[in-house]
Amino acid sequence: MKKKFAAFAASAVAVSMLAFAGCGATADNGAGTIPGNYKEKSPEELATIVNDIDADKIFGDSKALNLGVKTDLSASMDLAGMSSTSFSIGLDYKMSASEAGINGQGSINFKSSETSGGQSESNEFSGTVYHGGDFVYAASGEEKIKINMSELIAAFMPGGSDDIVTPTSFYEAQDAVSVAEVLALMQQFGVKITVDDSKGVKFKMSITEETIWKIAETEGGDIADQIAQLKELVTFNKFKFDLYFALDENGAFSAASFVTDIDATMNLGGAGSAPMAAEEAPALSIKVKGYAEIYTHNDTVTVPDTVTGDASYVDMTDALIEMIKGMI
16 A cells, blocks of 8 residues: 555656656636535534544545546746746646556646746646556657656665655654644634535635744744744735645545635845835735645546557656756
8 A cells, every 4th residue: 555655646746757857827717626515613523523534544445546636837936027937837647556556647738937137948848648667658749758766766765665654654643643732723823724524524724824924923033033024025915725635425535635826025125224115126026826636536547558668758767866866
């Protein structure tokens, strides 16, 4: 179980890596949300609901190994029109497990652009992605690459997939922290928790601008003054970040997601010994919008022999390993 889930996680990570190696989201239509009749619960009711969850059942059913991933996310950063950078990524990918191993198939679209000093550069990767055997394959037009996942994992985890922390093992490791303590901490940080327990159980956790500052302020000490100053400089024109987590009637994992829409501006002239007037200071604008979700499914995913047997796929494993090492 542990190795299978680790392979799934590695496969999902590899899909994202391939996008970057090869190289305008919206959540307004409700994409990424897990529908439900969410209601606020008292701390006692929440504790009862969470304590009734059996950690062994969350990822214990083999069907939970049939996972799908969808995302449509964009982000941009603009420095007073002098420089800017942006990216968008769209992914629709499914994986399924069998005695023969794990197969995955889907599509990915990635775009990025950067402008500075009157010069612009852009990158784009759009194509199909497969996972069969030890390899993840990606094809965009005539460009075909593959990554050996076993070698990639071994390069950064000498113990192999047994070193990877699975969601189940992580959940079990939290026994020392009571549910009441966790709920109290979330409420302290201004996180609004609502639940739909009419069929299975679904959680919605809404993080607010208040949450961000409360978390930052807990650092205190020498940086307390810096946090206070930063709070004066940053304006959230829009802030939405909702987390969802759902279990079915049997207590097994069903889906998880986040939906976000953030628009923030930072006055870069407000710091230092001689702060500038707001109307004169350069402003940094940051926007993030979109969603990502992971869900279970009952489909059987296969990888065509025309992919696994295609010698034109270039093995980029070593190059990717070196690129990652250079980044860390």
